[in-house]
Amino acid sequence: MLHSVLTNISLRQKLLFSFVILVLLPLSAISFISYQIFRASLFDNISTSTAEVLRQTGNNIDHYLRQLAELTERPYFDPNALGIMVEARNGRLSPDSDAYLSDFFKRILVPRNDTEGIFLYPMSGSAYFAARNSAHQPDFDPSKTTWYREAVKRKGQIVLTPTHVQEQIGYQPARVFSLTRVINDFSTRQPLGVLTFDFNYTELQKIRDDVALFADGRLGIYTKSGEAVLSGGGDSDEHAAEYLRLPHHKYRLLKDYWMASYTVPYSDWVVLYQVPVHVLNEKLETIKTYIVLIAACGLLLASAFYGWIVVRLTDPLLSLRKMMTRVGAGDFSVQMPQREVRDEIGQITAHFVKVTRRLQETIEATHVLQLKRKQAQLNALRTQINPHFLYNTLESIYMMAIMNEDEETARMIGLLGDFFKKTLRLNADFVTLREEVGNFQVYWELQRVRFARRIEVAVDYPEEYADALIVPLILQPLVENAISHGLKENAGRISILIFPEGRRLCIRVTDSGQELTEAKLLDARNRLNEEKVDEPHAAHIGLRNIHERIRLVCGDEYGLEIDRAPEGGLMAKAVLPIKLKEEHDAPDSGRR
Structure with a gap:
């Protein structure tokens, strides 16, 4: 399916498709994965920072409670107060002792805003106190309370009582938390009485207010049983109670709230932080928006750059395709x-x-x-004479010479007829070397009568190349040129030497005629390469025709060469490829 689609679309579309597969989709996937990783990392960072904040808050509460516990030890550092407490164990105090003990408690109570009351219950059953609300119930029996019995049981260890209403105050009792301990006699180690301090939540609220919270975040202090020491407000107490009933987890999502807690070591109170999930999600959505915008900008920039690359890459190819189409159409x-x-x-x-x-x-x-x-x-065609008509005419003249008993004339006419008969078979591009030499010999027999044997011609060629194929009618015009330009009026010798030279066959014709000057040699060479010769009888036109025929049939690397002969006359050398007859007749042979 994909192969079929890719086969039928253009290169530009393929590049755009590859951009979508290799860049766009991976970049989108990376953005999505990055968001998920960042989301998990954000929760981890929030959890880590929240845990640190809760730990610091818990330590502050712990330090505060330890300071309050030290207040309960103040009688041990005042011998008079401790002596009065020994006196109170044995009965009612004197007015002076009562006044001193009351003053002792007030010195502790007055400077502190968080202290609601200090109460001493000697073992004799009486009660001494200093409180912001002095409406102490006269018939209050502390021995019936849980905190009193627990303090007696612990024999001097501190007892922390979480939020409760002051039971010993009859009018407008406050909600407080208390620290209680038994004061023992140093010498006898016997209990002198139970001392309890009631504290309000002023300092705890300050500690809580110093904590930086998320919008709508709630921080509360609870006992492990879920009882609120300092409420976080709203329905946070219900969520806290449900959270604390579950198996312990540092972090938990509960009823659309993300919750984290820390247990204060000294008191086992739990500092619980609650933040609505939608607040975190709003922050995530903001971050998500930034990620989407950054990813979109990145994709736009990448798309623009890739589009520019595609155009720069495909435009030359489209231009090349247009050029190829024009060339294919013949332009x-x-x-x-x-x-x-x-x-x-x-x-x-x-x-x-x-x-x-x-x-x-x-x-x-x-x-x-x-x-x-x-x-x-x-x-x-313009210069062609009908050879059949000429041959038939020569046959008639030949018969007339025989009838008139003119044997020499008959012999010449017979040779001429034989020459034309051989010429009729020279229509092909190639003839064998043997045929070319034989035709030339008939031609020369006719010329001997003309020149009265004053010109001697010698032909030398290797017998093993007798069947080599050459361009026809080379020897005759070469010899005619030698006679016309060198031996027209003088006796002399014409040498024809045929020899191989590598993969080429050379036909060299030299004459012993008049010496060829440098100017004439240069003129002959120039005329050999002229594009057009207008005069049909121009000098050396025969040589040029041979040169053109060889190049047309055999190729431009072959042709005719002209130089000065050693005897002084002209040397013309025809250069042809060696082409044997059996090679030419082979079905797959071709011209070289």
Whole structure:
């Protein structure tokens, strides 16, 4: 399915698809995972910081309670007060002792705002006290209270009584917490009485108010049984009671509240912090919004940059595709884009333009070559004499010479007829070397009559190359050129030497005619490479025709070379590929 989709979409769409798969989705997943990790980390950080705050708050409460416990030991540091308490164990105190003990309690009570009352209950059953509310019940029996019995049981150890209403106060009793202990005689270790201090919550509230809380956060102090020492307000006491009934956890979500606690070592009171979950969620939502905005900005920037990269990458490819389409339609006039790209795509485009130009040049050269061939064929047709008509006419003249008993004329006409008969078979691009030499020998037999044997011709070629294929009608025009330009009026010698030279076959024709000057040699070479010769009888036009025919049939690396002969005349050398007849006749053979 995916392969089918990718096959049918463009490169730009593939790149955009890869961006979605490789960048967009991973980045979104990373953002989501980062948010979840941050969310868990935030709760951990909140838990850690809250635990530290609760621990510090608990230590402050612990330190405060220990200070209060030291107050209950004050009688031990005042011998008079301790002596009066010994006196009270044995009965009623004297007015002076009563006044001193009352003053002793007031010195402790008055400076402290958190102390509601100090009560001494000697073992004799009487009561002495100093309280902000002096309405002490005369018939109050402390021995019936839990805190009194617990203090007696502990024999001097401190007893902490959590929140309760002052039982010994008859009018407007306050809600307090109490610290109680038994005061013992140093000498006898016998209990002198039970001393209890009632404290309000002024200092505890100060300790709580110093704690930085979340909005709507609640901090309360509770006993382990869930009884409120200092309420957190609202329905926090119900949540605290339910929280403390559950197995112990430092942190817990309960009824849309996140709760954390710390147990004060001295009192076993529990400092409990409650914060609504929606408050934390609001902070998370704010952070989530920031993460989303940052991720969105990152995605937008990444998308813009990737889109720019895609355009920069695909535009040259689209331009290259347009150029290839134009070339495929036959338009080779492609040019490099104005904005040149130097990367691999730009290099491919530059190479494609170069190859296209070379292809255009090749096509144009091939077209010119075809035009030249057609022009050569037209020229041949213009100058062609009907060989069949000429051959039949020569046969008639030959019969007339025989009838008139003119044997020499008949022989010449017979040779001429034989020459034209051989010429009729020279329509192919190649003939064997043997056929070319044989045809030339017939031609030369005719020329001997003309030149009265003043010109000698020698032909030398290796017999093993007799069946090699060459371009036809090379020897005759080369010899005619030698006679025309070197031996037209003088006697001399023409040498024809045919020899191999590597993978090439060379046909060299030299004459011993008049010495060739440097100017004439340069003129002959220039005319050999002229594009067009207008005069049909221009000098060396035969050599140029040989040169053009060899190049047309065999290729530009072959042709005719002109130089000065050792004898002083002209040397013309035709260079052709060695092509054996069996190679040419093979089905898969081709021109070299």
